[in-house]
Amino acid sequence: MDASANSETARSAPDDGSAERAVAAVWRIESARIVGALTRIVGDFGLAEDLAQEALVDALRQWPVDGVPRNAGAWLTAVAKRKAIDGWRRAERLDARVALLAHDLEREQAEAPDLPWDPDAVDDDVLRLIFIACHPVLSREAQVALTLRVVGGLSSEEIARAFLVPTATVQQRIVRAKKTLAAAHAPFEVPPREEHTERLGAILGVLYLIFNEAHAASSGPDWMRPELSDEAVRLARVLAALMPREPEVHGLLALMELTAARFAARVDRNGDPVLLADQDRRRWDRGRITRGRASLATADALGRGRGAYCLQAAIAECHAVAASVGDTDWDRIVLLYEALGRIAPSPVVELNRAAAVAMATGPASALRIVDRLGESGALRGYHLLPATRGELLRRLGREEEARSEFLVAAGLAGNDRERSLLERKALGAEK
């Protein structure tokens, strides 16, 4: 395959694997725009993704030898387009689409090899790409894998490593997701206004899930995976730039920044978790706090009220601005949890509300909330229910009961580090 389009080379390539890493870097930056543009052009998301991956393989073969082309995104797109034409020719589908694509390709190379992107068209393509990757016909796992792969530009290996599953599993998820989208005739479009809230909600859910998977790994030896959370924050920033009028997008970004601000303080030097009350707040990332608060202010300035993500960001902001647990405005946090519980009722929110009530009012009234939750059975098997109950019982001086709650919690914790923290708490209650 001749892939010499626009092959002006600007940087030399020493032979030490750095060229491969440079290809990966370009791919991280360009993949969403490439797959987006290709999907629009060839009219098939699955085919576009295959073509883009084939172009990437060409780049991995050629760039280490020839150097990275000055306009790498255009190079990859041109190669992918040529592969599309070749494929159609082989299948003898010499229809108008092939002719148009061939014409496009020639014109691009003749006229403006260095300026292939019409910024507005590219933005629309990337937004459509995010919507199709998070399409409701897909399972949540498929949405996550597809978003990280096509929008984030991560390889299947990177995604597999991040989620502690075999690479083949990720590849299968992606293949299956593409087939599902084709079977559902999922259109490559920004959905109509009336579907906006729901469809955008799915995207925000996927990004937040990626972020959360990173910052509280539910299983395995690692407590946090910062690379994945950084990627989730980056994708939220991309979305905020594409949909600046949507308050919840800014709210999600604010929530992520304000939560990530505490990451460095959340583990001690042995890698063990440190609870909010015991965190060294000087280790909180002030830059992230500033950016998170700015994003929340942007959301508020849109004047459409606070949704679930903005409310959670506001709670995180209360912590971020407090000098200590004692200085925290717990009354305000209780109010914010009440609001959150009404628009997005969930037993986990109720449990968090109980923890805030314990700080604002005292452990007795919080224990009543936790006991109601326990009776409802909604959080059966969730280690933080007995863990919270244990904390409240300890504060009430009911040490024996507290100890057994911590042991129950330790038995339910899926994360090794969390389990050992809870076991130590159980021992602490013996004193």
Place this chain on the structure above:
Amino acid sequence: MKFMLIMRATDAGVEAFKDLPFEQVIEAMGKYNESMIKAGVLVAGEGLTDAAEGFVVDFSAEKPLITDGPYGETKELFNGFWIVEVSSREEAAEWASRAPLGAGSFLEVRRVTGVEDFPADNEWIEKEAGWREEAAQRAQQ
């Protein structure tokens, strides 16, 4: 990880920049900044006014000495910076190489330190932990 792209230019580079139409420079910089914002990587960035407006604080003597203008022996002037949050050193290099700069201009790329670069058992952090423990014990008495 975060990297700072530090813009430096020789006198010739600064002069060459002054010859370009202002609108053109602003447009090119605007597009570059926008591309980084849309990619979700730009964390901060500022440009600096003419070095002649600035001053230098010299700590060589016992008392810090303030002199007007740029530091005398500097070959290149520091004109501004970007901070990008990216997944690799190569990604930082890719963004840096896209900057709309010309001959006589340089971007020095440096990784920004994070809390992870400092030992958790730093003396001051140890002290803090000690104070906390004492405070907790006092509270229980």
